[in-house]
Amino acid sequence: MHMFASSHLVEVDIEGGVCKIEEIGYPIIGFGTYPLTGKVCSTAVEQAAKIGYRIIDTATFYENFDSIAQALKGQDRHHFYIISKVWHDKQFPEDLRKDLDRTLEQLQTDYLDAYLLHWPNSKVSIKKTLAAMEELRQQKKIRHIGLSNVSVNHLKKALEKGIPITWVQVEMHPYFYDRELLNFCREHSIAVQAWRPLDLGRITEDTMLNEMGKKYGKTACQVALRWIIQHGCIPLPGSKNENHIRENLDIMNFALSKEEMQKIDQRASTGNRCRLKEEDGFGFTDELDLSYDECWPN
Numbered sequence: 001m002h003m004f005a006s007s008h009l010v011e012v013d014i015e016g017g018v019c020k021i022e023e024i025g026y027p028i029i030g031f032g033t034y035p036l037t038g039k040v041c042s043t044a045v046e047q048a049a050k051i052g053y054r055i056i057d058t059a060t061f062y063e064n065f066d067s068i069a070q071a072l073k074g075q076d077r078h079h080f081y082i083i084s085k086v087w088h089d090k091q092f093p094e095d096l097r098k099d100l101d102r103t104l105e106q107l108q109t110d111y112l113d114a115y116l117l118h119w120p121n122s123k124v125s126i127k128k129t130l131a132a133m134e135e136l137r138q139q140k141k142i143r144h145i146g147l148s149n150v151s152v153n154h155l156k157k158a159l160e161k162g163i164p165i166t167w168v169q170v171e172m173h174p175y176f177y178d179r180e181l182l183n184f185c186r187e188h189s190i191a192v193q194a195w196r197p198l199d200l201g202r203i204t205e206d207t208m209l210n211e212m213g214k215k216y217g218k219t220a221c222q223v224a225l226r227w228i229i230q231h232g233c234i235p236l237p238g239s240k241n242e243n244h245i246r247e248n249l250d251i252m253n254f255a256l257s258k259e260e261m262q263k264i265d266q267r268a269s270t271g272n273r274c275r276l277k278e279e280d281g282f283g284f285t286d287e288l289d290l291s292y293d294e295c296w297p298n
């Protein structure tokens with residue numbers, strides 16, 4: 001019998017279009033910053049902040065902390081919810097602490113709102129990694145802990161350690177979603193962020209979503225994002241185009257019907273997730289198929 005810890009810090013109010021995190025309301029759509037770097041990134045984040053985005057997603061792997069710091073200069077730090085992720089090879093406690101220090105320094109901030117393990121590493125003890133994260137949380141260097149690119153097996157094992165997991169960030173768009181994982185997260189009060197919500201922009205060409213959108217005066221991308229929030233998840237669309245940035249936030253004034261949701265669900269549940277392979281050159285392959293026993297050493 002496993003013991004599960006759970007976090008009740010995030011409340012997604014779909015009708016109100018608000019994601020309440022510890023009683024503070026943020027727009028339900030976050031801003032993704034991969035693969036933006038340099039001036040393109042700072043301009044995009046500045047535009048996103050001006051348009052009203054408050055949740056910003058980054059990672060050590062993206063190499064854009066300086067640009068984000070530049071973009072948010074002069075803004076009230078407390079108005080933003082900044083998420084970052086530590087890469088696969090930096091999850092031993094000492095490496096993780098160093099990664100966070102460098103992250104904070106480059107982002108020019110004293111704390112992260114959420115710090116996530118970018119990909120699970122089956123060679124590193126999850127107990128030790130989470131204990132290090134919890135220590136950083138107690139030190140108020142991070143507010144919330146999260147995991148990314150995990151399976152239900154990973155989550156079960158992580159939750160057993162009794163450290164509150166607030167977020168899971170996973171691939172989710174109208175061509176793929178992991179219903180089992182979403183249900184598990186809901187049962188354990190873990191909030192879900194959706195990466196690649198527009199399938200890298202390919203959603204624009206989707207006949208079914210374009211047709212659905214016509215009825216509401218919305219684009220296929222807006223339909224995709226709306227589908228995600230109606231699942232109670234936070235999409236993280238990325239864009240360097242001001243019109244797209246604006247368009248992606250403008251999804252609160254319509255709702256998909258139950259039938260439309262089911263139609264998208266049905267197709268998405270037959271799709272495949274993106275997998276990391278040796279030839280992708282990341283230095284590791286993903287480990288989403290590992291069993292409960294194999295997924296993380298204690």
Ligand SMILES: NC(=O)c1ccc[n+]([C@@H]2O[C@H](COP(=O)([O-])OP(=O)(O)OC[C@H]3O[C@@H](n4cnc5c(N)ncnc54)[C@H](OP(=O)(O)O)[C@@H]3O)[C@@H](O)[C@H]2O)c1
Binds near residue numbers: 031032149169221
């Ligand atoms: N945890 C993880 O492992 C992981 C993995 C991948 C991504 N992420 C996060 O998730 C975020 C989003 O993922 P992503 O950027 O890979 O995919 P995405 O948001 O699905 O797609 C981004 C692409 O869509 C285009 N686009 C955005 N809005 C559009 C619109 N309204 N109409 C037409 N095209 C539009 C953008 O082009 P324009 O610039 O021209 O608008 C860009 O090329 C990333 O930025 C990152 O923060 C996390």
